[in-house]
Amino acid sequence: MKTKRTASVLGIVAAGALVLSACGSDNNTAPASDNSGAPAPTATAPVECGGKEALQAEGSSAQKGAMEAFSAAYDAKCSGQKLSYTSSGSGAGIKQFNGGIVDIGGSDSALSKDKGEVDAAAQRCKGNPAWNLPLVFGPVAMPYKLEGVTDLTLTAEVAAKIFSGAVTKWNDPAIAGINSGATLPDKPITVIYRGGESGTTDNFQKYLKAGSKGAWTKDAGKVFNGGVGQGAEGSAGVADAVAAGDGAIGYVEWSYAQDKNLTSAKIDSGSGAVELTAESAAKAIAAAKIKGEGNDLVLDLDALYASNTAGAYPLVLATYEIVCSKGYDADTAKAVKAFLTVAATDGQATLADAGYVPLPNEFQAKLLTAIGAIA
Amino acid sequence: MSDFAKVGRPATRETGSRGSAPNTAPEATIPPNPPDSGPPPAAPKVVTRPGDRIFRTLTVGSGALIVVMIALIGVFLLIQAIPSLSGNQASFLFSRDWNADPAALAFGVLDLLLVTVFSSVFALLIAMPVSLGIALFLTQYAPKRLARPFGYIVDLLAAVPSIIYGLWGLYELAPALKPVSTWLNDTLGFIPIFATGSSNLAIGQTIFTAGIVLAVMLLPIITAITREVFDRTPSTQIEGALALGATKWEVVRTTVLPFGRAGYISASMLGLGRALGETIAVMIILASTSQHFGFSLFDGGDTIASKIARAASEFNDPRGAGAYIAAGLVLFVLTFIVNAFARYIISGHKEYE
Numbered sequence: 163m164k165t166k167r168t169a170s171v172l173g174i175v176a177a178g179a180l181v182l183s184a185c186g187s188d189n190n191t192a193p194a195s196d197n198s199g200a201p202a203p204t205a206t207a208p209v210e211c212g213g214k215e216a217l218q219a220e221g222s223s224a225q226k227g228a229m230e231a232f233s234a235a236y237d238a239k240c241s242g243q244k245l246s247y248t249s250s251g252s253g254a255g256i257k258q259f260n261g262g263i264v265d266i267g268g269s270d271s272a273l274s275k276d277k278g279e280v281d282a283a284a285q286r287c288k289g290n291p292a293w294n295l296p297l298v299f300g301p302v303a304m305p306y307k308l309e310g311v312t313d314l315t316l317t318a319e320v321a322a323k324i325f326s327g328a329v330t331k332w333n334d335p336a337i338a339g340i341n342s343g344a345t346l347p348d349k350p351i352t353v354i355y356r357g358g359e360s361g362t363t364d365n366f367q368k369y370l371k372a373g374s375k376g377a378w379t380k381d382a383g384k385v386f387n388g389g390v391g392q393g394a395e396g397s398a399g400v401a402d403a404v405a406a407g408d409g410a411i412g413y414v415e416w417s418y419a420q421d422k423n424l425t426s427a428k429i430d431s432g433s434g435a436v437e438l439t440a441e442s443a444a445k446a447i448a449a450a451k452i453k454g455e456g457n458d459l460v461l462d463l464d465a466l467y468a469s470n471t472a473g474a475y476p477l478v479l480a481t482y483e484i485v486c487s488k489g490y491d492a493d494t495a496k497a498v499k500a501f502l503t504v505a506a507t508d509g510q511a512t513l514a515d516a517g518y519v520p521l522p523n524e525f526q527a528k529l530l531t532a533i534g535a536i537a
Numbered sequence: 538m539s540d541f542a543k544v545g546r547p548a549t550r551e552t553g554s555r556g557s558a559p560n561t562a563p564e565a566t567i568p569p570n571p572p573d574s575g576p577p578p579a580a581p582k583v584v585t586r587p588g589d590r591i592f593r594t595l596t597v598g599s600g601a602l603i604v605v606m607i608a609l610i611g612v613f614l615l616i617q618a619i620p621s622l623s624g625n626q627a628s629f630l631f632s633r634d635w636n637a638d639p640a641a642l643a644f645g646v647l648d649l650l651l652v653t654v655f656s657s658v659f660a661l662l663i664a665m666p667v668s669l670g671i672a673l674f675l676t677q678y679a680p681k682r683l684a685r686p687f688g689y690i691v692d693l694l695a696a697v698p699s700i701i702y703g704l705w706g707l708y709e710l711a712p713a714l715k716p717v718s719t720w721l722n723d724t725l726g727f728i729p730i731f732a733t734g735s736s737n738l739a740i741g742q743t744i745f746t747a748g749i750v751l752a753v754m755l756l757p758i759i760t761a762i763t764r765e766v767f768d769r770t771p772s773t774q775i776e777g778a779l780a781l782g783a784t785k786w787e788v789v790r791t792t793v794l795p796f797g798r799a800g801y802i803s804a805s806m807l808g809l810g811r812a813l814g815e816t817i818a819v820m821i822i823l824a825s826t827s828q829h830f831g832f833s834l835f836d837g838g839d840t841i842a843s844k845i846a847r848a849a850s851e852f853n854d855p856r857g858a859g860a861y862i863a864a865g866l867v868l869f870v871l872t873f874i875v876n877a878f879a880r881y882i883i884s885g886h887k888e889y890e
Contacts, residue, residue, distance in 0.1 A: 251850075
């Protein structure tokens with residue numbers, strides 16, 4: 163009697179679990195955003211599918227959304243070929259690439275000569291240099307949560323003051339001065355930064371240094387040096403923390419701010435307040451210059467950060483894929499070339515929906531040349 | 538006397554009979570000394586058989602293995618830490634800043650230690666009374682049919698992985714605690730432990746939330762051991778108290794609690810040891826901060842374990858890594874002291890000898 167009852171209870175639980183596991187919607191697309199102003203680049207290139215079936219890439223969490231879009235496009239173009247991306251931060255990505263554990267490293271900062279990363283990568287690539295190929299530009303938003311304030315403008319100077327603790331309240335005259343229309347509450351500012359090493363932090367600090375006319379006195383670097391606020395783990399953690407706390411402000415890659423429906427601050431770089439849209443970011447990207455040699459396409463973003471073009475949102479980071487120029491085995495080289503070609507062509511069309519800005523045409527041309535040279 | 542002989546005790550023999558066949562003759566047992574028979578006979582040799590020797594070797598070996606492992610871990614920690622400690626430009630034990638950059642080592646473990654001890658003690662203070670209540674309920678008040686499944690459920694808390702606790706704490710408990718934290722901060726903010734700290738309490742990634750999650754993780758450990766201890770209360774004492782007319786609570790107060798006190802304290806110390814070393818849950822819940830620890834429940838920060846875990850993926854330089862391992866050494870020593878203290882408390886009590 164007892165066994166029958168226990169067995170029947172177990173049976174009901176098992177059946178219930180099976181039924182509930184069927185629940186769930188297939189509609190997992192992210193909310194569509196207004197990205198009509200960013201056209202994808204137009205060049206195409208032949209793709210030779212084949213080679214290693216499961217490519218491994220690891221690194222920056224800022225490009226996670228983009229990598230997912232690329233890998234979906236890759237799978238569609240070359241069926242059976244996959245790329246899996248682990249988002250563990252730019253520092254970890256470079257380390258894993260230099261250690262030969264992953265095929266492609268994803269990083270928001272180029273390989274650093276000072277830290278020995280360039281040499282370590284050359285060693286991994288059997289004596290050949292590693293190239294930094296920027297495949298996607300991700301705008302960095304400054305999301306904030308402030309009850310009653312839906313429109314906030316910041317300059318690089320005021321942002322530097324906020325993120326270094328010089329300005330601690332929302333109704334400080336420095337902020338009120340550039341937001342003449344808004345009534346700012348008397349609340350303390352909670353700064354949320356990325357804990358750990360992050361390429362997003364590196365680019366944000368570079369922006370503050372280049373654009374704030376001396377208000378940012380700390381160094382740039384992958385670790386946040388502002389000395390104020392609390393750290394969150396990963397881009398998702400920053401977005402979650404900002405969403406949870408009234409009076410919080412942080413910096414995070416645009417796609418994460420969009421996922422959580424956070425309002426982002428507008429940036430006034432001297433020519434009026436500019437909201438972050440795909441158009442304004444694309445306008446800023448046109449000012450980026452390449453400072454790398456040959457096929458190593460490292461970008462010089464300082465000119466971009468210090469620029470004050472009207473209608474351009476200057477806080478944009480370039481995310482690099484770090485690959486070996488030579489030194490892969492034949493299978494891996496073929497698959498890496500195929501993936502990168504798809505990412506630079508078909509994959510760009512899907513980036514706008516994921517919250518990234520597609521490559522301008524001139525960049526794409528240079529990129530395709532570099533990809534073609536991978537052996 | 539002869540009844541003793543009928544029980545199958547291994548016989549004792551004179552010299553020269555080690556390892557021989559088992560003795561079945563009951564007459565070979567030693568007769569007890571008559572009171573006036575003169576000096577006692579020489580101590581008899583103990584018979585050992587191969588089974589004895591093998592078993593003894595295995596048990597001694599296991600014990601020695603544990604000691605060797607602990608010693609090796611200690612030596613490993615020391616060897617990795619010493620180069621960094623010698624290159625340290627700040628006072629290791631008293632500096633509150635942490636900079637493990639190999640080019641400019643200046644790290645001090647004081648802040649980490651304070652946060653570790655503070656959050657663990659807070660968790661223990663919450664967990665101890667609750668565990669005591671659960672253990673008393675399960676052993677004294679609950680009907681036997683309810684006690685067993687309820688005991689299983691409490692033990693189930695120990696089976697939940699600590700990362701699940703971390704995620705639950707971050708996504709569910711932190712927002713839920715917001716009204717409590719805000720009330721505590723507003724009304725009792727003049728007391729230093731409730732003052733505004735370095736972590737925004739609306740977001741909830743504070744020592745307060747982490748401490749409560751730690752307390753939930755400690756509950757099954759303290760409850761399991763305390764329950765065992767309370768079960769061992771001699772029934773004669775309980776019956777005696779009942780015979781004298783004590784009520785249920787008076788029975789508990791006069792017999793169960795005094796008897797079980799030492800075991801309860803040592804169970805709590807074990808729980809404290811667990812809380813001190815808890816890594817993943819704290820890493821997920823507690824927000825890191827650049828400000829020093831201000832002895833407030835609403836501070837953020839890092840415990841020693843979570844600081845090491847956060848930096849673990851960046852251990853490429855031995856001198857930088859050595860700084861973290863030095864902090865780990867401090868935690869190792871602290872946990873050792875806590876556990877030694879727990880052992881000391883029970884060592885004075887004959888019922889556990």
